Structure formats: C-alpha cells, structure tokens
Amino acid sequence: MSAYILPILFILLFIYCIYKRLNTYDHFVKGAKGAIKLVVDIFPFIASIMIAVALLRVSGITSWLTQLLSPIFNALGVPPELTELVLLRPFTGSGSYALLEDVLVTYGADSYISRCACVIMGCSETIFYVATVYFSQTKVKKLLYAIPVALLCSIVGTILACLLCRVI
C-alpha cells in the first residue's frame, strides 16, 4: 500500500503542472540547481558531528555510558538490550539503523525487544543532527532550550513505546 503513495503523488503533481501550463522541465531544473549548494553548505556541520560520534564510540565512552545507564533504563521499563540504541539514536541515523538490524536479527523480528526497538526508531529522530543542520545556516549561536526539550520528548517517547508494546 504505502509503496504507491509517493509515486501517485508525483504523477498527480505532473498532471496538475501540465494542466496549469507550466514548463515542468525548466522548473524542475531550477529547483534541482539548489541541491549542490545546499549540500556544500551543510557538509562541514555533518562532518563535524559524525567525527564527534565516531570518537565517542571508539573511545569506549558510549559502551561505558551504556553500562552505566542500563539499570536506570531498566527501571523505567526500557529493556537493557536497547540502551545502546536509545543512546545513539539522537546522534546518528545510519548508526542506529544498523543497531536496529542487529536487534532484529539477534532477538527475532517479532519479539518484544524488537518491536520496542522498531517503535522507538519510528517515533524518534536524530536530534543532534537535525538541530545542527537546521541551525547551521542561521546566525543563531544560542539554542536555548531547544535540545533539552527535544531530548525530554524523546525519552518520554521511548518509555511510552516500551509500555505500549506490552499492551498492543
């Protein structure tokens, strides 16, 4: 079902543009032109955050944090097997998806742990990445309470996800 949504939307868009007598090709090219500049602008920010994450992982700080936080997460109803996933999720999209695949293979796709992991992944975002990229092209130096609020929501979401997976 979901595989049809985007293609159908694309086709409808083109039909609508032709109906409006727009030169679709010219407009598409004009929009596409912005892609390279955008990527060049955000590249240094993406690279910096990825370097920071790599250092965190290879230095062993994440696994140390995982051990430290597991009991706390467990008390909140989050399976300790998922601590690393929850910790890495705000930093890296590709890294956390790789962890999700590990979890799915290790515990079986229909196990409680895997379902929790899937819901956690589906309802959270790479907060630090999003904040870095979104603020990167502005003059903002002080993010104020943006990250704490986002993280808090994410934690609430994680706890709620594990709770719901027990019931549904």
Place this chain on the structure above:
Amino acid sequence: MMLASMLVLLIVNPSAMLSEMIGASTEALELCIELCAVYVVWLGFIELIDASGLSNKLAKLLRPLIKKIFKVDNSETERLIALNISANMLGVGNAATPMGIRAMQALDDKTGKANFAMIMLVVINATSIQLLPTTVIGLRASAGSENPADIILPTLIVTVTTTIIGILLVHGIEKLRKKIKGKKKE
C-alpha cells in the same frame, strides 16, 4: 564532548584517533554525495509544487494550525513550514530538511539567539511526526516478521503524544520566560 573522547582515546588507543576522524569525515562526504542526489530529486519536485501554486494552497490549509503553534504571521514562512511538516508526515525526511533550513533562515532574527518559532520547528522535527515508518517496516519485513506493519499503531500513538508534549513544553517555557522577563523589568 569531543575533548573528553579525545582524552580517553589518548589513554586507550592513541593510534586510532586520526584514522577514526578521517574515516568519519569520509563517511560524512559519502552521505553528502548521497544527500545531494536525493536533494536534486526533491528540490526539483518542490520547485514544481511551488510554481504550480500547490504549496500556497497547502499553506492556506495548514495556516490556522501553523499560526497557533508557531505564532508567525508571514505567508512565505508559513509556506515553508507547511512544506516541511507535510514532508515529515509523508515520511520523507530528506525532502523536509531543505525546507526546514529555508524556514529557519526566514525565521532568523539575527540576534544570535534562537527564537520561539525556531525552537518550535526544531522540536517538532526532532519528535518525528511521520505517519508511516516505512524504513522500519521494511527492515522488519526483511528480518522475517510475520506482521511487519503491526508497529504502525503504537508508533503513531507515541509520535503524536511526544509531538504534543513538545509543543506544549515549548509554549510553557516561552510563557515562563516572558513572566521572568516581565518581573525583571518591574
């Protein structure tokens, strides 16, 4: 954070530091090349949506909601936020990012501090409001799940709850800050 991990690495494995950093930036470069290809497609489509006037219609549709949540009064900004949120709901975060960046630039008041609407946009994007977690369902299906889509309902409930909590929190904090500022002036 970076300094702490560097210090630990100095003790644990000093030879790995430089190679890890370069490895990570190589990964970032690869990601950016991939993103560039994705953005070409999405920015092309978005230009069509803009030129055909569909984005204005979408913005009009979402305007009451956006006005209430973001407290902005500028049709250009409303349009960008509307596109960003719609792309997020469809689960195409890669199409949402360019619109989000443009919206942030439009919201920037050059004071060096994040303002209310900017924080709101980041929080809403960070709580993820997608209606269909397609990537997760795909991964689950390929791992041999019997019913890969049965996580849709819990995901939806959680995602809606956290987004509402995020919006309420940002509004609440903003009110508190105004109160404190008001008291200082007195």
